[in-house]
Amino acid sequence: MTFGPSIRFDKLIRGVDFVVIATRFGDITRFDLARTVMGRGRYWTTAYLVDGLMVDSGCRHAAPELARLLRDEAITHLVNTHTHEDHIGGNEAVLRANPAAETIAHPLALRVLRDPRREQPLHPYRHVMWGMPRPCDARPAVDGEVIETSHHRFQVVFTPGHSDDHLCLFEPDTGWAFTGDLFVGGRDRALVVDGDAWAIAASLRRVAALRPTLLLPGAAKVRDEAVSALLEKAAYLEDLGGRIVEMHCQGRTEAEIVRAACGGPMLIELVTLGHFSRRGFVRSFLRGGRAPDPA
């Protein structure tokens, strides 16, 4: 079951060129943020607030509106799942309003957070859709550490693949899993150029092993069939990767493999100038020529 029909729109702010939607899921508030093009939100990104803890902060373009929605909230922790600009763009605004908040991210994320302009130059489409984040400081997370808030505890789970610096948060008492861009739903046919599809599959299995009961992703619907969703996605990637490796061993060309495994051209490949592509997806499976990790 997903939560689509039961979503309650608490606030909807429509600015000149961005939209922020706040939705409640029990104790959790989810913020969906996007720049609008021709009056419609495009390339949505997501942040969550629970018990004073923010998971990600959306994109820079929507930071003023996010800060306005958070004006009455006391934020004690800000955790970034990874440093893609659509997840850290509101950090500076959140921290300006909550200077005592503890900011936590993967150790590999810190240099990007400190100097996003130098460490993570953006493609033009990323500037347009999300904007360049402002710098901020954070302390390094430790895999397995527990972050305590007033009423909850959140276990840090390192989950590389979508990016090297990706982590998830798991609340063992409630079963909540905040998964960032580890789980984006659907059947992927393309991947960001530096992604690692085998590592994504392994990370999906790692989170599934914790037996979460509510999946709170960064770019997909909240859903309560968390374990099956994670395992199905892992199996899909592993099966596809196996077929790609097999075709490669048979001497098929990259173009043939891309076509057979991922189908025809995708609009997102054009929009992102190839930064997000079927070829990148196939290459990630073939990089190093390795087989899938055992489940």
Ligand SMILES: [Zn+2]
């Ligand atoms: Zn991402």
